[in-house]
Amino acid sequence: MAKPLLEIQDLNVAFNTERGQVMPVRDVSLTVYPGQTVAVVGESGSGKSVTALSVLRLIPQPPGKILSGRIVWQGRDLLTLSEKEMRSVRGGEIAMIFQEPMTSLNPVYTIGDQIAEAVMLHQRVTSRQAFEIAEQSLRDVGIADAGRRLHEYPHQMSGGMRQRVMIAMALSCKPELLIADEPTTALDVTIQAQILELLRKLQRENGMSILLITHDLGVVAEQADVVNVMYASRIVESATVEELFDKPQHPYTEGLFRSIPKLGAYAERLDTIPGTVPNPARFPTGCKFHPRCPRTRAAAEEPGRDARDVIEVTSGDETFRVLRKCATDEPALREVRPRHWGACHLVENFDRSPITSPQLDHHRSVAAVAVDGGAQAPLATATTAGVTTQDLAGGVREGAR
Amino acid sequence: MSSQLSASAVALPPSTSVAVGGPTTDSPRSPDAPRSFWRRALGDAFARYGARIGAAWVILLAFCGVFAPFIANTHPLLLKMDGQWSMPLFRHLTPGDVVLLFATAMAALAYFGMRGFRPSQRLYIVVGAVLLMIPLARWFVTPPITVNYSQYREAEKAGRVQYILRTPVRYSPTDYLRDLPDRRLSPPTRHHWMGTERDSADVLSRMIHAARIALTIGFISTGIAVAIGVVVGGLMGFYAGTVDIIGMRLIEIFESIPTLVLLLTIVAVFERNIYLMMAIIGLTSWTSNARFVRAEFLRLRKQDFVQAAIAAGLPRRSVIFRHMLPNGVAPVLVSASFGVAAAILIESVLSFLGLGLVQEPSWGGMLNQARNEGGAFSWWMAIFPGTAIFLTVFAYNLIGESLRDALDPKLRKLD
Amino acid sequence: MLSYIVRRLLLIVPTLLGMTALVFFIVALSPGGVGAALLSQEMGMRPSEREALRKYYNERYGLDKPIVVQYGRWLNSISPIGFPKRDDGKLGTFRVKAPDLGESYARGRRVDGMILEALPVTLLLNAISLPLTYGIATLVGIYAARHRGKLFDTVSGSFFLALWSVPVILAGVLMIGYLANQQYFKWFPAAGLSDMLAGSKPFFPARMPSGEFEPGWLLDRLWHLALPVLCLSYGQFAFLSKLSRGAVLENMRADFVRTARAKGLGERDVLFRHVLSNSLIPLITQAAHLLPAMIAGSVVVETIFSVPGMGRLLVDSIKLKDREVFLSITLIAGVLTLAGYLLADILYAVVDPRVSYE
16 A cells, blocks of 8 residues: 555544534544545535644634644644744645635735745745746646736636636645645536546646545545545545445435435435534534434334333434434444444444544546446536436446546 | 724624524424514624613713703702792703603603504604694793792701702702802812813703703704615615716715815804704715615615515505615614714814804813813813713714624624 | 726716805805805994905805806806906906905905915825824734734724724813923923924024024924824824724635635735735725815814914804805815815725726
């Protein structure tokens, strides 16, 4: 196995709010290998963005605080670096692009100024050379008439073009890792497809890794090699993309897949995961998913279930029965299948599965992945990019795009 | 002076309203249904310290203004002189005093009682009753024209008084102490807690009575400004087109003259009249309100709920007043609060320059007496009235700021 | 941009006409009309003086003519373009001419002379206070950025609001009362712009042959200006500081600042290059609003400190009922206001690339 590029080990981040201390990141561990695209999937509030920002130590320190953990980048623990050393990492070795291209660029400077600024920070070049590099990077991301664009202001460009500029800026110093925090969420569907394809192309050309933060399973299906699912500030499932889509282990992941509307299926109502994401200031005890989990309820209602293992809980207006251990013990992330980690008591052989660190040096073997492994095509939510034709023949679809 | 609009970045506490494991999708209503927009906005505004302090001061001032005759008066509440009982204070109440007391009583009644009526009905009842009261009071309440303030003190000295119940401050604002010479322009003493003016009047008494003028000018001028601004701005925003163009020219014309300068000009050519002053202040400050309402209405026109109301055939009046106006007046509230502060400041500047009202006590006029011939400085004439003006202006500015923070959608987000 | 300016200047014309009409009709519709000065008893003029005044008014306005005509004649006199009056009483051809602001009968001088004397004084006061307030406000903004989340954050908003709420009349009176007074501290002079003997003093500080230190005209002038400028500035300073602090704090949280940090920019560069450049925009556009407030703002300060500027001229002429003077000053205030708004819009477009008037 190759050496990992980035290793996050047992990261814990806390925020001080008016309501006390809140932890958006708890015991998060993940690994990124060279040339990989690692996806972190979760809903808003799951802690995925905070995780990403922590890598570059961009969490504002007064309310936020990194409590413990290590972030090992090419052998060095980023959390121990001085601010000065960190600055040379930011942009130079690890770059980041954000969700809102509209507001992520300074409105009073030209984009040429802003890209050249990034270049001059990390490379010893003159101003003129920096501008030339900037122009080239604009061409690399597919912006026509790059020379003219250099002197334009952000407000003169469309959202998609601004995101390309952001990518150009991020890649101008040839970083080895690109952290992309929901890069396509704010864009039109068609532009999404273009941006994702651009990222794939640049990844191939530069051999860089991508840490992709998203809530969109369609994007994951298209881009990711390895997937980490986050819920309530923790990683609850971690696997290769093929494994995850084929055999999701955690009930939350299952729920996510089930809630994708399927073309051609007849249903009166969309499947959803009942309830809402828990408030980080008031997490439930035990497994944070248990108030919404169908698996534990079914297990509690099983005939022959020992009454001592069952407990009654109330959530919202409802009172129902779940397994006691789900409501009292938070399950650790264990390797429940070969190279597949999950955090759920009710997975087969959970108690005997080892607690190991998820390290997946995996690159995808398919061009796209089918949801559900069966007859349905990977037409996910409306925000899925680039999945234009559905293949009703099902199964794994290979082929050119 | 510089414009009243200033930026503020004091963030509201973040609101977390996600319930733990909330109800399933079948349940009809969540436990904490959102309060109405106005309730929440006003609640947020007055939850903050600044607005609370400001509101407390304003209420104190209003109290002073309404009950001034009962707080500072030479005429005693109850008097037994030469064996005869009398209530001189009540006999000397002016129509203005009576109307104010009546209005306050009506307002209290409408707020705490009158359960059977809707708020808008209650408003009409109160306003109607007060308007009716004004001519009635003028007709029936007739205080004597000549007043002898010294009689009580002289009677006391002569031992003719068996019982006397006085107000907390024993002097009326126009009591020039004819029986006590040499109390002109003296610093605070046991008798006069805030000292005396050049004409021997008691400072504390005049300050309390001046609250009435300050608040009256503040509210009525701002009321006029808001009324004109909302009407003009609403028309401009609703009809757009030619109405808008003409309206903009009108706004520019009125905006181009600074209020103080115009007011000075008017004071120079007309006689000094409190109603005229209030009208002028109102007539020169309506433009910002009009701009706000116009902007809001232009925005609201395009919104679906307005289009729906029009499509449903609702009369224009209903669309404007019941649908668009409640949503569009938020910035006007903010501007109104700052406007009251500005109006009070303007009046005090005029009085300070000697161009204000003549008989009524005014904080600005009192400030003017601090500087004297030969450079002598009467500090009590500066500090007390000056601080009163400062606190009042500060109070309204605080309220305006809190309102603005509460109504600004940008600050609703989590930090 | 040029076409925008031209368009705005053209649009100013109807506004200007409207404003002048408004001001004039207020005066004309007051008791006694335009010629009320003639009727005022307190003038105590001799018959010959009264006759001269009547002649003046008749010539300028036409006392028996309808109001509209009076307005027209007055407008013609004060306007820089119009029909100049020739010596034989008739009107010349329509061309650019010197505006005739009339004569002050109370002081027996031409109004334009008085204004030309008073205007530079007011300009001086404002010119000194401008860099002062902006400089300090910018520093406040930087300080606010560096000390986020600490006590300064929570306290400063209310502090600046309180400072802004202090009425100028109180501040001025307190300053004179305590700082310029025999009774307390006589650190500053109480009145005027200069010492009476200042004219004969050398410009710069010098050491006299007798060994004494002579402050000189410059220092003396500055010493006299200190309190009035302070009085004029504190309100503006409070307002700008609040604006600056607000803008800086808001921009520190902006997305593009996060991007800048992610690029590897240090805090100092983030602040000065990215945050400040955006935060100064509202401050700069605010500068143009100083123009309209100049006269109104000076009224109190000049009166309290006896500084012979436009504000005091206005107040004095109102007390003397010197119509021509305060009419002219009101007009000038209006013109300055319109100029200020136009300037603000132009500045806005210059400073913020997002704004364009094409």
